Amino acid sequence: MDILQLLISGIANGCIYGLLALGFVLIYKATEAVNFAQGDMLMLGAFLGITVINSNYMDMPFLAGLIAAAVVMGIFGYLLDRLVLRGIFGQPQFAMVILTIALGFLLRFFAGVTWGYDPISLESPFAGRILELGGLTIPMVDAVIIVATVLLTTSLYFFFARTRLGVAMQACSQNQMAAYYMGIPVKRVNAIVWALSGVVAAIAGVLFAAKGAIEPSTGLIFGIKAFAAAVIGGLGSLPGALAGGLLVGVVEPFASRYLPSGFGPIAPYALMLMVLVLRPGGLFAQIKQKKV
């Protein structure tokens, strides 16, 4: 039972990592850029949710907060691409890495000035409530997170498989130049991808804040961990990102429980290094040699 309990809590955490990793992969596939500010976008989304929902701020229903945070972060992602990132369109991947690292610093500073540096929790309707399921006691939050993740990934799947925009995004991720020649407005698609990843980050952020407290620097380490998840799955694969997130989420509590103290926190990174050494492209990727 103990193990099952750990497993479920790990899966709930893993869902959030997975969602964040999904955001990484979305952007990586579309633009070949890696967004090091993804974790900070989650942090910002969480704070937005708190602002709308918590009683000492606007005191609105949970769902309203979730939607508001998602919309604002979506717009943020879109504007970010339009106003800042387009300035370096066509520059090497590395420029984007540095740019988003700097952006993360700025977001953290902004959050610190606006919401302070003390951890804040989200007042959710399911805080403290527990689901009894055949002898298992599952915190309601965990159940909500798992269900929300399933819903979000399913709708993302149908978005990519069935809608015109989704197919256009897939085309861009395969070959930007060819997509451009086929009349797909690559730059606009990029902006929408950034918006989408902002939305996903915000949802993950609100879910996370419902489970634990959030502070401005949460995003940094959280982002790195989710990045590890994305790399474990192979940066180019959406299901891989989710699987990697779940793996990291599950490994963490088990490592802290069963390994000597001090090794728990580093388990996800050790796992990622192992995957990178054994399969440099991640578990789900198909890396090919550069053609000459």
Added chain:
Amino acid sequence: MRVIFKNSYDNDINLFEDRVHLLKYAVLLLAALVMPWVISAFYVGELTSVLIWSLAGLGLMLIAGHTGQVSLGHAAFMAIGAFSHLALMLRGWPFVPALIASGVITGLAGALIARPLGRMSGIYLAIATLALSIIIEDVAIVATPITGGIAGLFAPPIEFFGLMIDRYGTPRAFYYLCLTVLIIVTLGYANLLRSPTGRSFLAVRDSEVSARALGVNVPRAKTVSFALSCAITGLAGALYAHQAQAVNYESFLVLISITLLLQVVVGGLGSMHGAFFGAFVVVLLPQTISMARSFINTNTPFNLGAYPGMDTAVFALIILLMIIYEPRGIYGIWIRLRTWLELFPLYRKGMFRRTRTYLKTERMR
């Protein structure tokens, strides 16, 4: 504008292409030697920090700027350098052998992990080194016999041929010590760059496949570059330990790794000058900001509160603008300025226009 008439291959081989060039650096060295006698002890300390971070930046520049392998985890190697240096000194080793040993140990550690890391490229390498930096934070706590655990280690005073050197007691002596190490490393670095080894690094950076076809053993070149880079950073870590007087697991957080990379980027990736420029920005920016703030508070009706993290935010903003408008960093601005002065009034606006590379995918497929 100066025109250099070359009459021997040595013109291109020498470190300084002519007397004027040599003279410039002699003046710079003289200024560095005289400086501690002109400024207050506090600023001698700040300037020493600049030297130490320049050294760390040089280490990262070798692998990131000249070999094209971006490391987001170099604070880990500062940590290895610092802890091994202090651990040796506390076991009775004199300063100089301990310093050299710390460089060697860090270099070996770098060489050891360079092979598995060398198979990764681009973003994968960056994230792997970032993970390494996080892991080292925890190892620093666990490996108590070497690192002193959570409490960390205190730096013993340096005894140098009967001379006691201490960061606070004799700030000038410590400054000269750091300057000496920095100059030696800089000369070695410059020598590498003008010889086959340095060129093989550049080849790996710009095109691995043609480097191989030209006879460069790419994994070996990466290993050598990574090891040397780590060794230099390790030396910087050892000196930093003396500068900070005490180090523990919190001295080399992953944020230091990230800042170090931003430092070399703001200075100018791919040039040795960049490491120095970047160190000036990183070390002197907080001081400049607090001076600017007190100036505004006293001389204008505005009153700026003391926001924590203000200096990091300004630094980040500088990086942001730099990436968009001058990706070659301060070194790029410096080159432009110099050309403008040399060519005045003939400078044209498009002289340094960047060529964009839309098609060159880095995804290898």
Added chain:
Amino acid sequence: MSLLQVEGLSIHFGGVKAVDNISFTVEPGEVFTIVGPNGAGKSTIFNLISRLYEPTAGRIVFDGRDITRLPAHDIAGIGIARTFQNIELFDHSSVLQNLLIGRHSRRRTRWYEDMLFLPKVRRAEREDRRIVEEVIDFLELAAYRDKLIAGLPYGVRKLVEIARALSSEPKLILLDEPASGLSVEETIDMAWWIEDMQKDLGLTVLMVEHDMSLVSRVSTRVLAVAEGKALALGTSAEVQADPRVIEAYLGKQENHE
């Protein structure tokens, strides 16, 4: 004795036989050209000879030595240099630097000697420089010596890549589509350079090329390949007249309706 012998060379990527049992020999001093439609496996043959790819089967013998298992970075050292279809120069370095990297396979100093810049390093540098200057003279690149690659016109870059290959003092040079992307005038110049390399430097040239005017002008022998298989071998005129080659390029007659 032949300079290069390729025997039964094959490479399969998954189920695709990119190169399928190809054999040929290159004699010293000749210009040997491989022609074929796009995707015929010409560049793959080059990548196999320069050991960037691992062959599935077959043998490559160079200068009497089996090089089928030699690491790619040792290929330049035994006297095979190459250029690339899509120019792989070191963009952020000068022409001179690029050519000096071309000398890498002849280096005699180790990294710690380089770091101390011992007198032997300086001597080696002077010697490398002397040879590189000979190449610069030969290909008339003096005007571009200190220019950065990133700012050079396409045609000059092609030439710099050949110069970089020549700097390693090879016996055999592999030219991967030397005329692609060049204007008619530049292609004629390229023919001159190839003839000069063959006659003045005594080099053996193995070339992949589409431009038949260049092929017929410089080639001693031509090998036509299609879908990874060898079709015909002979002089340029013989190969162009071969019905199988015409079929490979144009498709079977009855397919054109």
